[in-house]
Amino acid sequence: MQVIGHRGCADRAPENTRLAVRRAASHVDMVEIDVRRCGSGELVVVHDDRLRRLTGARGRVSETPYSRLRSLRVLGSEQSIPLLADLLADVPDGVGVNVELKHAGMAADLLAVLDGVDNEVLVSSFERAALREVGEHADLPLAFLFHQELKRLGRDWRHGLARARHLDCAAVHPSVGLCEDAPEHVAAARDEGFTVNVWTVKRSATARRLHEMGVDGLIVDDWAVV
Template identity: 45%
Template sequence: MRLIAHRGFAATAPENTIGAVRAAAERADAVEFDVRRCGSGELVVVHDETIDRVTDGSGPVAGVTLAELTDYPVLESDERIPTLADMLAALPPSVEVNLELKEPGIAADVLAVLEDAAVDNRVVATSFLVDELRAIRERDPDRPIGLLASRHLETPVTTAVELDCDVLGASRWRCLATGIVPRAKAVGLEVHAWTVERRSMATLLGRRGVDCVSADRPIAV
């Protein structure tokens, strides 16, 4: 069982920031962060469609330039919303990365940034967006990809196989209450479960065959 720091342990640090990810890398096997495009075209690391919740600014990320984003501290810290390039440059070399594509149309640019960064870390491109994963796979056959199964996706294992995924992610309850884990393991998929708050839940998921659990704070797994 491995531990993924969700947004860099969002409950204990300013989420999706360089400082959070660096600190989380000391306590987790992998770090997870979210990528979307800002108003001036750069790829930035932020979860929400707007900056309202994580900064004292307002408006959609897609309508705010990178220069404007740097004016806003994240969750009253000294951190700022980073570019994907800056986040990759700051990664400790040993930590695995789950990079979630949050919006359509960014797959090619994500791959370009990854190529320029030339990091040694294992970077798994994940998404709920099937078309983005398909675009990643078409452009980079060797890139690990992971399908995140929304509650509306009725055939997650079949879809993941069709996309040639390496990873299938699902909610902890879906992992426990359905047959998704054994079906995924039977076809060689690595299974990730989100979001876990207690060691007891991580232990139970591990017994069911889950490989990694995502958490908002450090837990022993």
């Protein structure tokens, strides 16, 4: 079973920073990072479009040039919001990268940044258009992300798997709440050939249960839960 560090490993260092990736690298098989486009066009690694939670600054990543982003500090640290290209340079050989695309419209730039990167790369997204674009341009493994919210809408695993199939995904990334009471769905997804990586696993007991269910990977904020 693979251990995938969520936002690097967000409980061990400021999320999605170069420090988070460097710290997680010797404890995990893969790091998960959130990617979006900033105001001057570069791809940067940051979860929220709004800057406030992470940096205390006003404004949006999508409207802020990288020249300003790089001057901001993640609250309580010396870390900044990194360029995707810079962060990838910190990932050691043998550690995979799960690039989560936060929106569509990044495929061409993503592929340019990945040129020459030898690490295993898995591209995931909640956004079907983002995965479709990558699938049209490259032969990278894709993962469809889906979460508990779908339950409320009366659409859950069946819906998630149908979309993953349609997008020709190699993997599905369901939220932990969709898996705990649904071992049959995990089994069905695996029987169909999907890799099943579950996010975000915060407790060792949950990690053990998911392991018993046969999931392929756990996306964790702290490598110690596995």
